[in-house]
Amino acid sequence: EDKVVQSPLSLVVHEGDTVTLNCSYEVTNFRSLLWYKQEKKAPTFLFMLTSSGIEKKSGRLSSILDKKELFSILNITATQTGDSAVYLCAGGFDDKIIFGKGTRLHILP
Amino acid sequence: NAGVTQTPKFRVLKTGQSMTLLCAQDMNHEYMYWYRQDPGMGLRLIHYSVGEGTTAKGEVPDGYNVSRLKKQNFLLGLESAAPSQTSVYFCASSPFLGVEAFFGQGTRLTVV
Numbered sequence: 001e002d003k004v005v006q007s008p009l010s011l012v013v014h015e016g017d018t019v020t021l022n023c024s025y026e027v028t029n030f031r032s033l034l035w036y037k038q039e040k041k042a043p044t045f046l047f048m049l050t051s052s053g054i055e056k057k058s059g060r061l062s063s064i065l066d067k068k069e070l071f072s073i074l075n076i077t078a079t080q081t082g083d084s085a086v087y088l089c090a091g092g093f094d095d096k097i098i099f100g101k102g103t104r105l106h107i108l109p
Numbered sequence: 110n111a112g113v114t115q116t117p118k119f120r121v122l123k124t125g126q127s128m129t130l131l132c133a134q135d136m137n138h139e140y141m142y143w144y145r146q147d148p149g150m151g152l153r154l155i156h157y158s159v160g161e162g163t164t165a166k167g168e169v170p171d172g173y174n175v176s177r178l179k180k181q182n183f184l185l186g187l188e189s190a191a192p193s194q195t196s197v198y199f200c201a202s203s204p205f206l207g208v209e210a211f212f213g214q215g216t217r218l219t220v221v
Contacts (some may be wrong), residue, residue: 009149031207042199043152044213050207088151092207095159096167097142101151 001092002027006100007077008095014108017079021103024071033065039085039089081107111135115200115213122190122220130185130216132200139202141183142210143175145196152199158183190220
């Protein structure tokens, strides 16, 4: 059975801290690993990863994939209160996209 | 810039009633998905479609039916609503396999 597991499920840090969110997967016919940010409403796309070892970067956010060990991490440096959200990891497998339960990140001012 | 549009945005149903949620996309995407989101559970895939006229079961398909008669529309039906189907429902579409999915704004459904 295909599955995506995220950890931690919840995280509280102070503004300015660096956080690392984890995502592991067990799948058949892996195609891609996707990261989304969800605030009040619909998830918004952050990154898509298909190749091992190649870091994707956008401002203070970065992500990398390890296809041998079947995991990905999302790093956020110099966190801000606006980074407070649920971060969702998803796997593109076969012909569908399966999500993990998400990591709820709360940034304290 | 419509993207993915879900109708309705909110609905309250009584147990046993039926309803249909409509998802429409104007990006000519082949793949469409229906998810439900419950507290602490992430997004769980209900049904999906890989093209016009096709549907397939996801992780939690029981109690739901879908149809994709036109490429741009993906309908999710509840034949006999149950309180366990109280949730936020998201529709998404993607142009081909394994790439970014674009989401609608969600439908908040309450079954009493």
